[in-house]
Amino acid sequence: MKKIQMVDLKGQYENIKEAVNNSIQEVLDTNTYINGPEVHKFQKSLEEYLGAKHVIPCANGTDALQIAMMALDLKPGDEVITADFTFAATVEVIALLQLTPVLVDVEMDTFNISVEAIKKAITPKTKAIVPVHLFGQAANMEAIMQLATEHNLYVIEDNAQAIGADYKYFDGKKKKAGVMGHVASTSFFPSKNLGCYGDGGAIFTNDDDLAHKLRGIVNHGMYVRYHHDVVGVNSRLDSIQAAVLNAKLPKLDEYNAARQLAAQKYSQALANHKNIVTPYIAGERDSHVFHQYTLRIVDADRDGLMQHLLDKGIPCAIYYPIPLHSQKAYLDSRYKEEDFPVTNQLVKEVISLPMHTELDDEQIQFITDSILEFLK
Numbered sequence: 001m002k003k004i005q006m007v008d009l010k011g012q013y014e015n016i017k018e019a020v021n022n023s024i025q026e027v028l029d030t031n032t033y034i035n036g037p038e039v040h041k042f043q044k045s046l047e048e049y050l051g052a053k054h055v056i057p058c059a060n061g062t063d064a065l066q067i068a069m070m071a072l073d074l075k076p077g078d079e080v081i082t083a084d085f086t087f088a089a090t091v092e093v094i095a096l097l098q099l100t101p102v103l104v105d106v107e108m109d110t111f112n113i114s115v116e117a118i119k120k121a122i123t124p125k126t127k128a129i130v131p132v133h134l135f136g137q138a139a140n141m142e143a144i145m146q147l148a149t150e151h152n153l154y155v156i157e158d159n160a161q162a163i164g165a166d167y168k169y170f171d172g173k174k175k176k177a178g179v180m181g182h183v184a185s186t187s188f189f190p191s192k193n194l195g196c197y198g199d200g201g202a203i204f205t206n207d208d209d210l211a212h213k214l215r216g217i218v219n220h221g222m223y224v225r226y227h228h229d230v231v232g233v234n235s236r237l238d239s240i241q242a243a244v245l246n247a248k249l250p251k252l253d254e255y256n257a258a259r260q261l262a263a264q265k266y267s268q269a270l271a272n273h274k275n276i277v278t279p280y281i282a283g284e285r286d287s288h289v290f291h292q293y294t295l296r297i298v299d300a301d302r303d304g305l306m307q308h309l310l311d312k313g314i315p316c317a318i319y320y321p322i323p324l325h326s327q328k329a330y331l332d333s334r335y336k337e338e339d340f341p342v343t344n345q346l347v348k349e350v351i352s353l354p355m356h357t358e359l360d361d362e363q364i365q366f367i368t369d370s371i372l373e374f375l376k
């Protein structure tokens with residue numbers, strides 16, 4: 001059996017080596033490392049793929065979130081509601097901009113931000129909601145957008161983990177994750193579903209004025225060279241990373257399908273076990289592109305299981321081990337433990353298994369057998 005990796009970037013590269021190498025070679029031959037034609041080409045291809053009017057490439061997914069919030073003119077003291085159960089980047093940029101993060105609980109089944117919890121957290125100071133499409137499945141966007149319209153709030157989708165996922169509206173209309181809110185961010189960190197070979201990110205919007213503003217902010221607030229109209233940052237996707245993405249974007253649907261197939265095989269093998277809850281797919285509403293394949297281990301020794309798997313050479317991880325409201329940097333006297341029953345439970349139960357585009361049946365069988373051997 002091939003050695004099991006949490007994410008097998010080497011195996012994936014072996015299968016697309018020629019396309020990636022050629023694409024990078026072109027950048028080297030033309031010496032256009034910054035803002036080269038590869039970047040423009042990627043921007044256009046991603047706009048087309050997503051059905052987004054504007055894609056603004058930038059340096060990473062954290063910058064993308066920050067720049068989106070800067071462009072919306074949010075002011076210090078404005079409250080921004082986001083999920084307690086996510087990667088820290090989301091809450092970090094809210095705090096960095098001196099906005100007030102308001103963390104709320106998530107849904108037990110999808111792990112995504114709870115619409116009921118958002119409702120309870122809205123105050124006259126609330127200006128925006130940041131749903132995170134966690135682990136590859138979009139949050140309940142239709143309900144969130146409705147709430148946002150009622151309260152005149154911006155919605156910034158953190159789509160770092162769900163690029164390519166479909167979301168189905170009540171009337172049957174479909175959209176890609178990342179084009180439903182006012183603006184969205186994504187990351188091309190190597191292990192994401194669409195990853196480059198370094199850092200990269202992008203912002204999406206269908207709003208022309210906002211897109212114009214975003215394009216200035218990523219480039220030092222310049223719309224005309226050496227005229228700085230707004231305070232900006234330096235956040236670029238470089239041409240070599242864009243070249244990698246140009247080679248990989250045409251494979252994204254195939255990659256997501258490979259993840260879905262692996263997930264299906266895991267779930268089949270682990271179904272109907274009293275201590276295992278396999279990932280829930282809100283199929284009437286969402287597709288799930290399995291950035292992570294995350295189980296809940298209930299009434300059993302999750303940490304013991306993790307050690308058992310690691311001992312057998314099976315990488316696995318806890319995403320995320322500590323609720324954001326309990327992190328030192330984000331403590332706030334307004335939070336009460338009883339406001340986060342789901343996140344507080346999930347951090348004790350979740351375990352993420354190896355998930356990537358190169359998992360084979362033998363590996364999946366070995367992983368699921370090893371889990372069942374421990375839980376009996």
Ligand SMILES: *Cc1c(COP(=O)(O)O)cnc(C)c1O
Nearest residue numbers: 060061062087089160161187189
């Ligand atoms: C990866 C990730 C980010 C940050 O992306 P970087 O490119 O690493 O800055 C933000 N939010 C979520 C949910 C992520 O998973």
